[in-house]
Amino acid sequence: MNELSEPVLVMSDDECWGRLATQEVGRIVTRIADRIDIFPVNYVVDDGSLLMRTAQxxxxxxxxxxxxxxxxxxxxxxxxxxxxxxRGRAHALDTSAEVEHADSLGLRPWIPTLKRVYVRIVPESMSGRSFERGPEPDRYGVQPY
Known part of the structure; x- marks a missing residue:
């Protein structure tokens, strides 16, 4: 990173989808009243949405x-x-056609447990940031303007 480059860049939706497609583990955050939970899950990108599997x-x-x-x-x-x-809405797949399509995507549990329920996350919005890594600037020296 040089002195003039921007260390944090906002990604477009297309760039976000491209990055999502390169990974297979994420975190889903749920909320009921005042209780917020976060769960690591493996997932797959499917036609503008995310699919994961879970158990009861x-x-x-x-x-x-x-x-x-x-x-x-x-x-x-x-x-x-x-x-x-x-940020979006999640719902369990309930038709045999939806489940058959999800089965074709190769999403398998990482641990040897039965995860019979597919859940689709349909985005309402997304945001992404990319960062150029480098050494911390001098905290006490003269800063460029």
Whole structure:
């Protein structure tokens, strides 16, 4: 990074989708009243939405009580880092055609448990930031304007 480059860049929606497609683990945030939970999940991008699998339990219960979710994914290497946050609604797939299509995407649980329910997150908005990594500027020296 040189003195004139911007260390934080806003990504377009297309760039966000491109980054989401490169990863397979993210975090879903759910909320019921004053309780907020965050769960790591593996996922796949599918035609403008995100698909994950889950089993009966707190995550699925919370999604049925309040379908508003946040979903966050990030990545990094030695030179760059990025983060994408999706705000949307989540719902379990309920038709056999939806489930058959989801089965064709190859999304498998990471741990040997049965996760029979597919959940689709339909974005209402998304934001992404990319960062150029580098040394911290001198905190006490003269700063360029």
């Amino acid at each position: 339990g707190s995550k699925l219960f919370e999604l049925t009580v309040n379908d508003e979710v946040l979903f966050e994914v990030d990545g990094h290497d030695d030179a760059h880092a990025w983060s994408v946050v999706v």
